[in-house]
Amino acid sequence: MTTPGADAVASSRRPLTEASLSSLLPGTLSRLMVVPSSPSTNTRLLSLAAGDPEGWPHLSALVADHQTAGRGRAGREWVTPRGAALTVSFVLRPTHVAREDYGWAPLVVGLATVRALRGLGVGAWLKWPNDVVVEAGAREIPGWGRWRKAVGILCETVPGQEAIVAGIGINVSQSTGELPVPHAASLASLGATGLDRVALMRALAGELRGAVALWDAGAHPRAEVEKVTATLGWDVAVDVPGAAPVAGRAVALTEAGALVVRTVSGDERVVMAGDVRVRRG
Template sequence: MELRRSRAIVPVIDFLAEAGSTNDVVVARAAELPDLAVVVTDNQTGGRGRLGRVWVSPPGTAIAVSVLVKPSGLPVPSYGWFPLIAGLAMSRALNPLVPGEVEVKWPNDVLIDGDKVCGILTELLPDLSGLVIGSGVNLTQTRDELPTETSTSLLVAGAQDIDVDAVLSSYLTHLTTLYREFQTAGGDPVTSAIRDEVAEACHTIGRSVRVLLPAGDDLLGTAIGIDEDGRLLVESDAGITAVAAGDVTHLRY
């Protein structure tokens, strides 16, 4: 796959005919690859999401994209913003392609009219020198090929003339722009306006949510914002809880 527009944006793009996990490929090659190097495939056989979930789609119907980020000078705690930055970038890339509403679900999903079209998994490099931002985007799956009733694809959502290079190049353009703004601000989400931009795009804020916390407890309440560390603020009977990690369900009642 030529990916001409995408190759003009980043220093390296390696398109693989098949990969177990593009994140694993990037992690293994991180020492030799530059900042913003990209590995992509339309046939990922061992993809995974948060909490050990498996991500599988018929070959040629989705893309898996992993971007290596080596944010020199940024404090490691600021890395927690990268899933949200990637989600914002992907939402901006997909928004012009479909008639429906494209939004970010905290912390790592992109939705079209409430259904998941993209999942994001970021992983720290073992030496903490950077991280890998992995994204899986459903492109041309039919309704019967989607894994859940709350999943969608660009095709199902009404996109016309779906072009891999157009989707990828738009995502990489938005991602690199947001990354540079964040880096210029020294990883400050307020100075860079990243927090405000993410909050504006975040479908979770203002909704009733159930959060399954890492310890196994359920937190029921209303998502009211995102703090300076990228944590979701949930207001419940117990007060306001800052959630750094958890499985969020949007409640529909």
């Protein structure tokens, strides 16, 4: 595994600016705001979009060069060193996707993220329902096997609107010592040769635009999402809210994006939400 040099890390951590990302306008994004820091890009963009819907149209984006209080699913915190990650939230306003199908949002966003990373040479996969992982660990970690989390995704609806704020946090240049938990990884710790956050943002925005356009045009995302979902085929235990864990083999996604787990008795359990733990490497 190649370890990026100090110069590559320093270059990656140069501040992101609207000027450096200007090529995304007007073709890929409809609006772009870049701020030096923000507690949570999702929290901030939810407030901005709620207060000014017309000012934040479909495929608007808020990028924070440094996110100081990032949020994950179930209220988890996500914190990175300054300039070490790409932290961005997008406004999605699909006009032909019913609100009851918004549960697909993190999976569609995850699909776009996987494609962007693969295009840059990273062997990324989707871990249901909202993480992007790479199989790269030298040792197995309970609940994760040899998989390492490089990306977190958080999708939230804008109150009173047919709109979604999709937050994506990609670990880019952190060293192993800068990562918060043993199962985390960064592009640098995975040996990626390119740590350019500008190139990563361009790739991500382009893939997201394409994936959401197909979803909005009526193409059901299940088949494409299943192709990149590493969870399928794993022996898992899924911690579900307010109930006993569901253990078995993850075998498919439903039409609604739920995970189907086949238990040892042969029964198929449908899990709408939960934390997946790997039961094998």
